[in-house]
Amino acid sequence: MTLQKKEKNELLEWLKAIVVTVVFVIGIRTFIFTPILVSGESMMPTYEDGDRVIVNIIGKQISGLERFDVIVFHTTEETNYIKRVIGLPGDHIAYKDDVLYINGTPYDEPYLDAYKAQLMGYGTLTQDFTLEDLANVSTIPEGYLFVLGDNRVNSTDSRDPRVGLIAIDTVIGKANIRFYPLDHIGIVK
Known part of the structure; x- marks a missing residue:
């Protein structure tokens, strides 16, 4: 040769x-996976502005979407949001005195503890509302989710009529792995 x-x-x-x-x-x-850049403060303290996250695309098909999953979804062709799933199809959602009620049962939200501690008993992190107030329905319809940002004071989420209930088919995947900044690498819940 x-x-x-x-x-x-x-x-x-x-x-x-x-x-x-x-x-x-x-x-x-x-x-399977796609990286995204977190832009904004709506998911603080879970995700900070500038964090880089891996979105598990296939995870939603394998295990489905569950309450309190952090997801990324399309809002427009160019824009994606990262929020936490609070309500699933068939759920009734309400907030009263800074407590989340799903189908009348109170739920703990440990990812909010740091923010609630900063309030030191003055005011609430999440204003009172019911699903009827926001979406004019008593339960979340089939094929939709109710999502909230962890930074309840500064989040555009299902409480905002521009977002409202989100269609499940707009969900890209679950966001539970941070790979940047390097000192915060790991699985996030």
Whole structure:
């Protein structure tokens, strides 16, 4: 085999490896995981502005969406939001005296404890509301979710008529792995 033919074969092998790698990466980003940049303060203290998060796209198909999952969903063609699932289809949601009630049962929200402690007994983190007040329905319809940001004072979420109840088919996936900043890498709940 001549040197020129050997170099040509080696180049062809490298090209094949690069093409396979590119196809593999695109497949993973499209069907399994995709990175996003958190923009804004609506999910503080869980996620800070500038955090980089991996969205598990396939997780919603495998395990479904569950209450208190942090999800990313499309709001427009260019815009995605990151919020926490509070209400599932068939649920009635209400807030009274800073306590979440789902179908009349009070629920703890430990991810809000840091913010509630800062209030030191003055005021509430989440203003009182009922699903009827916000969406003019008594229960969340099939195919929809009720979502809230963890920073309840500064979040555009299902309480805002521009967002409202979100269609499940707009959900990209679950956001539970932070990979930047490096000192905060890990699984987030």
